[in-house]
Amino acid sequence: MTWILLVVVLAPASLIWLGWNLTLDALWQPTDRVTVRRILLLGEVDCDDHVVDLGCGDGRIVVAAARDFGARSTGVEIDPLRVLWGRAWIFSAGLRTRARIVHGNMYTYALSDATVVILFLSATSNFRLQDRMRKELAPGSRVVSYYHPIWGWEPDLIGEAKDGYPIYVYRMGEAT
Numbered sequence: 001m002t003w004i005l006l007v008v009v010l011a012p013a014s015l016i017w018l019g020w021n022l023t024l025d026a027l028w029q030p031t032d033r034v035t036v037r038r039i040l041l042l043g044e045v046d047c048d049d050h051v052v053d054l055g056c057g058d059g060r061i062v063v064a065a066a067r068d069f070g071a072r073s074t075g076v077e078i079d080p081l082r083v084l085w086g087r088a089w090i091f092s093a094g095l096r097t098r099a100r101i102v103h104g105n106m107y108t109y110a111l112s113d114a115t116v117v118i119l120f121l122s123a124t125s126n127f128r129l130q131d132r133m134r135k136e137l138a139p140g141s142r143v144v145s146y147y148h149p150i151w152g153w154e155p156d157l158i159g160e161a162k163d164g165y166p167i168y169v170y171r172m173g174e175a176t
């Protein structure tokens with residue numbers, strides 16, 4: 001019976017899920033703990049900030065921003081399984097009043113309320129998001145992008161992740 005369930009239901013469902021993930025502009029790849037902290041430090045996140053992680057995966061940056069930096073934080077994630085995981089993490093960490101995960105498409109999520117935007121995506125995603133970030137983010141807001149730069153924008157500073165890859169920090173109004 002277990003084998004039948006595995007072959008008939010779980011195996012095809014996993015293949016469909018994997019195939020669908022491959023159609024996204026940015027694939028699932030979690031950021032390590034040390035780099036999460038560096039990203040938030042470089043973004044100068046504090047308790048007055050609203051941090052938005054576009055493509056938040058399991059919500060680790062959302063949790064760290066609220067728990068370790070006292071910020072309000074929102075993650076936007078398209079994959080329902082990772083949304084469930086992230087919400088469970090927020091619930092178990094007792095962060096429900098400050099942190100949340102929205103199930104949706106980051107390309108349509110309104111950014112005007114964000115003061116810090118975090119990206120760990122792809123060159124394509126950064127390119128598709130840059131016009132909206134320029135229009136919607138207030139001057140002085142920060143955009144922190146791990147690994148991929150934003151085409152045509154001058155970074156305020158470039159930090160280094162634990163794996164040696166760059167972390168680009170952009171300040172709206174100056175570099176963009």
Ligand SMILES: C[S@@+](CC[C@H](N)C(=O)[O-])C[C@H]1O[C@@H](n2cnc3c(N)ncnc32)[C@H](O)[C@@H]1O
Pocket residue numbers: 024025026027028029030031053054055056057058059060061076077078079082104105106107119120121
């Ligand atoms: C490289 S992972 C980064 C995860 C997390 N930010 C971190 O640093 O650990 C990229 C995430 O973006 C999500 N994603 C891709 N396209 C998306 C879209 N259009 N809207 C929302 N999330 C998306 C993927 O499902 C994946 O979880």
